[in-house]
Amino acid sequence: MQLPSTLLENAVAEFAKLPGIGKKTALRLVLHLLKKEVEEVQHFGETVAKMRRDIRFCNRCHNISDGDICATCANTMRNQKLICVVENIRDVIAIESTQQYNGIYHVLGGIISPLDGVGPDQLNIESLVNRIGKEGTEELLFALNPTIQGDTTIYYIQKKIQHLPCRVTTIARGIAFGGELEFADEMTLARSIANRLPVQQYVK
Amino acid sequence: MQLPSTLLENAVAEFAKLPGIGKKTALRLVLHLLKKEVEEVQHFGETVAKMRRDIRFCNRCHNISDGDICATCANTMRNQKLICVVENIRDVIAIESTQQYNGIYHVLGGIISPLDGVGPDQLNIESLVNRIGKEGTEELLFALNPTIQGDTTIYYIQKKIQHLPCRVTTIARGIAFGGELEFADEMTLARSIANRLPVQQYVK
Secondary structure, three states, rough: OOOHHHHHHHHHHHHHHHOOHHHHHHHHHHHHOOOOOHHHHHHHHHHHHHHHHHHHEEEOOOEEEEOOOHHHHHHHOOOOOOOEEEEEEEHHHHHOOOOOOOOOEEEEEOOOOOHOOEEEEHHHHHHHHHHHHHHHOOEEEEEEOOOOHHHHHHHHHHHOOOOOEEEEEOOOOOOOOOOHHHHHHHHHHHHHHOOOOOHHHHHH | OOOOHHHHHHHHHHHOOOOOOOOOHHHHHHHHHHHHHHHHHHHHHHHHHHHHHHHOOOOOOOEEEOOOOOOOOOOOOOOOOOOEEEEOHHHHHHOOOOOOOOEEEEEEEOEHHHHEEEEEHHHOHHHHHHHHHHHHHOEEOOOOOOOOOHHHHHHOOOOOOOOOOOEEEEEOOOOOOOOOHHHHHHHHHHHHOOOOOOOOHHHH
């Protein structure tokens, strides 16, 4: 695709670097911006650059924050003795949108994955262990993806904190709501039978 | 979706204004940028803003250009007596990527569409008529979408230049290459029969 202007070509190349955006989509986005006012496009560019430049991470849970401590950690109405461990910021957003969780978080920034060269030292594990000791955390709830790497991470952290009086739990694995039994994989189905619940607990 | 930072929220809102990008995709793009270096994201924002601020339009054909006259118009190897009339810049890019057209262009900036409040005065029609008279154009090739509005635009411009010694043509309408006869609409099929070609011309 030959473009009639290098300015256009540069802008298209920048958009095409984003995940899931090819050169054709990038061109569509750039031509859309071209129809907008100069100030509007200026504002777009500045907002994005400012976001990256000024954004902070919570000193306590490593979630995105506007200040030193994020709004979730600063909220005294939440259970500060219950920490949910997640892989990344997206998971925090997903859990928050259920509006069912009332504890606080700890963002690891990834999971242990030796094949990808990610070891425990690159993750926010040390700060988690320190937090649990200092804050007298009562429960650590792991909400990691159910993969080998996720399970390895849980196992590693559990070993690190076994001397502390903190209960360790993980979110339930099982058949998804609205899922079909016959299409579930054997592992999930087997685990959901092994970890069966009394019906009273289920419908509560 | 509740986001943990207003900076993040603003950036997501800006991306979500783009066509075909919803709030979830916008969040994915912003979180991707968040993993990049500050300078890289700064460069992204500046490139896009600079594109809108500095881009020029060719004085002659209204195509995008880096200077007063676009590269196509300035190219003396192209047939300067053959003007292809298109609706927008995207059409120029589409035709250029066929590498089969050797004339120059005229970008109308839209088509006549009274229902959308677009009349001839909002389009680059006057400059087209002036060009044809001044440049001694020999052929005007319409490459507009085959809609009522497209046909109206062709009819209007043709009336305006009927006193000039310029041949007026339009790109062929017919069954698309690789298309299936049985699924073609009646209008297209009827026209492709009415405008049938000698086989010699077709395979040439």
